Amino acid sequence: MFQTFTETASPDQGPPRLAQLRAAMASERLDGYLVPRADAHQGEYVAPGDERLAWLTGFTGSAGFCIVLNDLAGVFVDGRYRVQVKAQVDTNHFTPVNWPEMKPADWLRANLPDGGGVGFDPWLYTPEQIDAMEAGLKDSGISLIPCTNLVDRIWPDRPDPPKGAIRPYPEALAGLTHAQKRATLAAELTASAQAAAVITLPDSIAWLLNIRGSDIPRNPVPHAFAILHATGKVTLFVDPDKLDDHVRTHLGGDVVLRPPSAFGPALHSLGGPVRLDHKSVPLWVMHELDQGGVIRHWGDDPCILPKACKTPAEIDATREAHLRDGAAVCEFLTWFDDQPHGSITEIDVVRKLEDCRRATGVLLDISFDTIAGSGPNGALAHYRVSTSSNRRLTSGDLLVLDGGGQYLDGTTDITRTLPVGPPGDAERTAFTRVLQGMIAMSRVRWPAGLAGRDLDVLARYPLWLADQDYAHGTGHGVGVNLCVHEGPQRLARISEVPLRPGMILSNEPGYYREGAFGIRIENLLVVHDAAPLPGGDMAGKLCFETLNFVPINTRLVMSDMLTEDERRWLNEYHATCRAKIAPRLGDAGRLWLEKATAPV
Known part of the structure; x- marks a missing residue:
């Protein structure tokens, strides 16, 4: 596992x-x-x-x-x-x-x-x-x-730095060659009268050079540093043991390979101005440039926005990854609903869900440690089950199940809250409010230029009416076979980055009652230009496309709390789940899906 x-x-x-x-x-x-x-x-x-x-x-x-x-x-x-x-x-x-x-x-x-x-x-x-x-x-x-x-x-036995192997990432999935990416960003540096940019974020380096690494579990990124020059060339500071001949050929002659020990001397020798990202570069880098007398300019990591705004090829790829993953989750849910109450534990849940993802035959890793919190453990938003905290699921519990997979064509993340036995009215009422917020975010259309902070309230509004809330953001950015938490895009009160077409974000409102239960519902969304509506007079709107297709448990829904539009959205979403996922399931899974998506 x-x-x-x-x-x-x-x-x-x-x-x-x-x-x-x-x-x-x-x-x-x-x-x-x-x-x-x-x-x-x-x-x-x-x-x-x-x-x-x-x-x-x-x-x-x-x-x-x-x-x-x-x-x-x-x-x-x-x-x-x-x-x-x-x-x-x-x-x-x-x-x-x-x-x-x-x-x-x-x-x-x-x-x-x-x-x-x-x-x-x-x-x-x-x-x-x-x-x-x-x-x-x-x-x-x-x-x-x-x-x-x-x-x-x-720290006497501190582990050594990782030496995970680096591999090329297929250009057909990336949508652009690394030469095209380097040339585009180099032109931006030239236009800004900057000679180079220092890049220290591993996912930026992975995206820029169309490579993936294995230094960090769950996140296919390499530990390395890079200098992007205004010529379009890159100096990559990386442990040579991570590279084989295939990767070296992929990188080509315009990517100069140096060991990490050469990073400091290379900073001293740069001709300025050099762009540094105030938000991500180590202070050490700034000190080294200053000691070398190199002029520096503050500016965003040049990869941040292009990486966040996925290419059409990346969006097509991640759609397929989410359909595959959705089928795996539905196979898990088929098994889950067949287990007698009190017969399984949180660890059993995590193992079975990973087994279902592995059965796809293309799972590279999970995208983060699966959160499977039952009863009071579900009130811990980022709960990680261990042998000492493992809890048997009993009748009346809610289970918060949040997990995802790393596939070559996409990074997935989905949360469903599942009842064990008959749920209580307090749990169902809170769940329905969370669902209303999730639906509101899924349906919203907004003027281009708004940021995550402008939309975050939509998911909280139903909870606020009941003096309830959740102490995390509504959504984070997500990469494509990269980090499951990706910036700069977010749906959160503190996010000032305007949302742009191609950005992928999670939509995951929740509610947590300490010592009792937790609730979270999550789908991933991708930003698109919105088609004009008949009778409308406002152009330049954006909207979301939903990527995950797994039923939302309707046993937890107070249907009389839903508006007609909310009920219509839920039923249409479930109809889409049937259409997209049923052909990917076995006989038992298709029967389960038919029942799980019955209209409310």
């Missing part, structure tokens, strides 16, 4: 490691130290040797950080992880902090009132992050001090 169920960190190791870190701080005469969950590539998913936050604290969530002082250690987590963090850290030594409500600068001001020096690794922080923190610390007497990584110093 791709997914395992062992505990990856332990709270009891936190206190002695914290003591060692404080001793290292004392040796450097530091009053504090920042420990992010980040690597030099600012990836959400990191290699084992970059799991510094988990190693130190025990907290294994995908976002957060720790600030260690001499007498206090705050673990900052957002709304997805506020229950989880309490179970994973020793709260006698680590204090959970609600972030982003509490800013790190404000916390430091409150807990270092006399000022002091706070160390950090400049490889693990971006200029934007440090600038924001320094602005918040102005006139506080607290200074941020770049230094070597103190956690690495005290």
